[in-house]
Amino acid sequence: MKSVRLFDFIQFDGVSWQVVAQDGAELALKNLSSGRIRRVPVAELLSDESYLPDSPAALPCLDGAAVLERLGPSAKARTEFLHRHVHELVYGTPPEATCSAVPRPEYDLANPLLRRVETKAAELATAGTPISARTLRRHVAAYRKHGIAGLADGRNIRPSTLTGWADPRVVALLEAEIAGQATTSTGSRSRAIIRVRALAEQQGLSVPSRSTLYRILARLEKSRHPFGNATTRRTQANRPDRTYGRQAPSRPGELVEIDSTPLDLMVLYPDGSTGRVDLTIALDVTTRTPLAAILRPVATKAVDAAVLLARAMTPLPMQPGWDAALSYSRSVLPQGMLPPDEEVRAAIAAKPVIVPESITVDRGKVYIGSTFTAACERLQISLTKAAPRTPTDKPHIERFFAGVNSGFTQYLAGYTGPNVVRRGTDPAAEARFSLAEVQALLEWWLVAIWQNRPHPGLRHPAMPKKDLTPNEAFAALAGVAPQIPVTLTRDDYIALLPLQWRSIHPYGINFGGLRYDCPALHEYRGVPSGLASPANGAWEIRYDPYRLQSIHVRDHHKGIWIEAEWTMARRLAGPFSLDILAAAKKALDKRSGNIPGADLLAEINRILTAPVGRVEVQAATRAHTTDPVVPAATDPTPAQVPGQDADPVIALARPHRRARRIDHLED
Structure with a gap:
């Protein structure tokens, strides 16, 4: 507790002062070096961290004011019993007495304390709760120094350690064993105990009993799950060893x-x-x-x-x-x-x-x-x-x-x-x-x-x-943090696609074994781009690895992108990716060893419309039923459009036979 009195010498704001006057809620402080007077509110002075009194007042500490709330029922009753009798010894009346209550003659404060203590010891012995006079004097001294907290049994309020009286070096071995479980296969507690005992004996340490080791190990485990599932253990070990932070962005796109x-x-x-x-x-x-x-x-x-x-x-x-x-x-x-x-x-x-x-x-x-x-x-x-x-x-x-x-x-x-x-x-x-x-x-x-x-x-x-x-x-x-909508243009989008360098031949561009062409490329056929290394005269090509029906050629002379379409794109069942192209080439290599353009188109369309390995299953299914295939674990409810009354995700669950419609293909 902090206090300040008139004419005290204090330290405040790094300077020595003397309190010379008080005006309501303000104090007048005199600078001992310059003699300057400064007016400071009492609340501001007492709350300032730089305030140091010249002679701190011996005010009581309130740390033990709530001691009764931390005790069990029996310990609390014992403390309240002592408080009632010790309070009467010190103040003459029990704690529940009113201010106007008159002390009993034997406990009048005019009597010496030792006589009052002897009287109280005799009274308690007669009541069947004997306490010696020496013990009562000790309680009185503790009560005057610590208040009611001094009457509580220290064994009930003293905090215990996780490991008790165990050798800290043995505890360190247990901690190291638990930490080592984070990346190893899951073992039992007995394995950990055996390892710790062996290491302790090698170092000449005094090893507690097995039951004590198991008890200490259980306390040290906490929430790390060293003997649980390996996935849980690794997850727990990956938690940050600090106070958890929290990201709280306040506007869209901030994070x-x-x-x-x-x-x-x-x-x-x-x-x-x-x-x-x-x-x-x-x-x-x-x-x-x-x-x-x-x-x-x-x-x-x-x-x-x-x-x-x-x-x-x-x-x-x-x-x-x-x-x-x-x-x-x-x-x-x-x-x-x-x-x-x-x-x-x-x-x-x-x-x-x-x-x-x-x-x-x-x-x-x-x-x-x-x-x-x-x-x-x-x-x-x-x-x-x-x-x-x-x-x-x-x-x-x-x-x-x-x-x-x-x-x-x-x-x-x-x-x-x-x-x-x-x-x-x-x-x-x-x-x-x-x-x-x-x-x-x-x-x-x-x-x-x-x-x-x-x-x-x-x-x-x-x-x-x-x-x-x-x-x-x-x-x-x-409405709180409005954002300016910004989107990439078509040219910006293309500029972020993967890059390759290709020459423009009279027949077009050879990209991945496919030929891409466009009338806008006519003036550049067989013409070097003029770009230095790594282009070496080739032209900049951008492609979407998931939509290879067309590529984009950079005309750096005019600053535009030219879209070149695969010469057979009009006969495609739909967009195809690099993975589909690679699978089609691999399938043709196994069959003939060469890759004619028409065969490659047919193979891509076959993959797009009926994946290899599932055609036989689907054909067998269609031979037995005209309804969509629904496995036993799937809800046979007819497919719904997401957003309608039925649960939209159930519509995604129904396995299907692929539609072979290629109505938009051109001959």
């Missing part, structure tokens, strides 16, 4: 997280095999809006991060080739799984356009490569790298991945479950969807379902009990 994860789903690869896919997503933390999502059949490449950034800043209708991809998905998916164009475009229009200001990524090669970092620098987006092996630096996107699995992936045929314990007998045999189909369904689910689903992390101060949807959160913040 965006990008990460990749394997999707818990088996899909059909272009070569007919099955496997899992990687999902790469860019998530706005403020509104929980996914800016873009890309699926890959293998580990994500560095160019994918740049393409993801391009798609994040370009609405779907403005992306070259997106209309063709949507038409293809609608032609191969069962009728009703994707709604009409009007409904799709309305859902896309409701999704906010968010410009990233800062992006948090991990330290994978995908995001620290020059392709992605140069794009962020060019767009003036600050890049923050998370700590190594610390997913807690991107908690929001990690939770988003769990939401995708629970709200989208688990309803698709081929769902693998989060781990082998929850995995079905053969998820690969249940796979029915190709990568392109899952990409189309995921994009539709994000804009139609996720953007309109309430999120517990989104709440407005005016409605603290109402969970907002990502679209509602953006609308609420738009």
